[in-house]
Amino acid sequence: MNSQQIKKLAESGVSLALAVVLGFFTIYKMPQGGSVSLEMLPIIFIALRWSWKDGVMLGTAYGVMQIMFSNSIFHWAQVILDYPVAFALLGLAGIVGNLAQKDSLAEKSRIISLGVILAGSTRFIIHFLSGMIFFAEYAPEGQPVWLYSLVYNGSYMIPETIITLVVMVMLNKVLVSNYSLSQVGQEY
Amino acid sequence: MLDDIIIGEYIEKDSIIHNLDPRTKILVIMFFIITIFLIGSFKGYLALAGLLFVTVLLSKIKPGYIIKSIRPLLFIILFTFFIHLFMTRGGEVLWQWKFLRIEEEGLTLGSFMALRLIFLVSYTSLLTLTTSPLQLTDGIERLLNPFKRIGVPAHELAMMMTIALRFIPTLLEEAKKIMKAQQARGADFQSGSLIKKAKSLIPLLVPLFVSAFRRADELALAMESRCYRGGENRTRMNVLTLVGRDYWALGVSFLYLVGVGILF
Numbered sequence: 190m191n192s193q194q195i196k197k198l199a200e201s202g203v204s205l206a207l208a209v210v211l212g213f214f215t216i217y218k219m220p221q222g223g224s225v226s227l228e229m230l231p232i233i234f235i236a237l238r239w240s241w242k243d244g245v246m247l248g249t250a251y252g253v254m255q256i257m258f259s260n261s262i263f264h265w266a267q268v269i270l271d272y273p274v275a276f277a278l279l280g281l282a283g284i285v286g287n288l289a290q291k292d293s294l295a296e297k298s299r300i301i302s303l304g305v306i307l308a309g310s311t312r313f314i315i316h317f318l319s320g321m322i323f324f325a326e327y328a329p330e331g332q333p334v335w336l337y338s339l340v341y342n343g344s345y346m347i348p349e350t351i352i353t354l355v356v357m358v359m360l361n362k363v364l365v366s367n368y369s370l371s372q373v374g375q376e377y
Numbered sequence: 378m379l380d381d382i383i384i385g386e387y388i389e390k391d392s393i394i395h396n397l398d399p400r401t402k403i404l405v406i407m408f409f410i411i412t413i414f415l416i417g418s419f420k421g422y423l424a425l426a427g428l429l430f431v432t433v434l435l436s437k438i439k440p441g442y443i444i445k446s447i448r449p450l451l452f453i454i455l456f457t458f459f460i461h462l463f464m465t466r467g468g469e470v471l472w473q474w475k476f477l478r479i480e481e482e483g484l485t486l487g488s489f490m491a492l493r494l495i496f497l498v499s500y501t502s503l504l505t506l507t508t509s510p511l512q513l514t515d516g517i518e519r520l521l522n523p524f525k526r527i528g529v530p531a532h533e534l535a536m537m538m539t540i541a542l543r544f545i546p547t548l549l550e551e552a553k554k555i556m557k558a559q560q561a562r563g564a565d566f567q568s569g570s571l572i573k574k575a576k577s578l579i580p581l582l583v584p585l586f587v588s589a590f591r592r593a594d595e596l597a598l599a600m601e602s603r604c605y606r607g608g609e610n611r612t613r614m615n616v617l618t619l620v621g622r623d624y625w626a627l628g629v630s631f632l633y634l635v636g637v638g639i640l641f
Contacts, residue, residue, distance in 0.1 A: 199600060201537050202539070202544070203592055206540070207589050216571060227578065246530060246534065250538050254538060254541065257513060352572070355575060356576070356578060360579065360586065
């Protein structure tokens, strides 16, 4: 492990803590365990700052910690799909580009927007599938299961993605304009 | 907003269950979860209740804590129960009022599904009640060890979680401080529309982010100067070892759960 890798590990660890802390600031909560918060932000940030692989690793760790803390277990396969897999795929945001390699604010904002939308939609797809497979019995009679899952998961994933997008673009703007490089890390 | 947060629910006690290896506990929970989904009758739940009762007794945890861990999921448990109660048709009609009708199968299936959730939640919460988060991550790392060969970065994952567990209280404390400081300047975190609420988090997020990444920088420096070189050849102060009681616990619960799964 070289110093770059150690730095990556330390940043991922602290970002994981940050994701957990941000997860506590729920803006609203769904009865079956979904909630709107900024928990995705640090994971997407790491994916965009380092690489998608690091994002996937961080997402997996976050999913495992969620199982440890939250107890929303209904089925063994549902647990794996809803936590580690759903959050791991947030890391895919990293494939749209790398923040460190872009100089202008406009370009950074564009990458962030693309990344958040990609991450949000992949996570939504996983929750949607999990809902269709494991929560079918909760769907009201007469309503198709896919519609129920679409509405339920959309009801928190869409606001969560929008909020993460807005906040992350704004955060990036403030960080770029107000903080010198040494304060936020060399490459930022 | 942040006062009622408890991270993990670990309660320190000196009991047989607390002293078991975390790997043993994780494996037993996995057997338990699989068994719950194999069971097809109420008798099976009675057998599981016996196991749960014995485990709680051995762990010296007050049953109140277990009940408390069910509370956040009470809504979904009741919801499951009533959905099945009113929607499932079959058997004798037990009760009818206008369009509402309860039939025998509905009552059976409803209580069955509700019990399943209660058992899942109460048994898994025993794991977090009796195992400290650090032990848990250590256990997860060791359990993932065999998967290292196919490229699973077990050590890095566990290291990340260990760092996070160390920093969650620090960052929470910091978030509280920043919130108070901003509130003293007139910031409002509670009211407004969704977007407005999200925007109000910016004055909190910026200092939190900057200080978190500054801490990460310092941590990386400290790790490097202490010659951290990743998982290869790293030794530990407390090495997890499976001892006699772990094999006993694993063996007994495995046989019991397999028995329950087959019989009921």
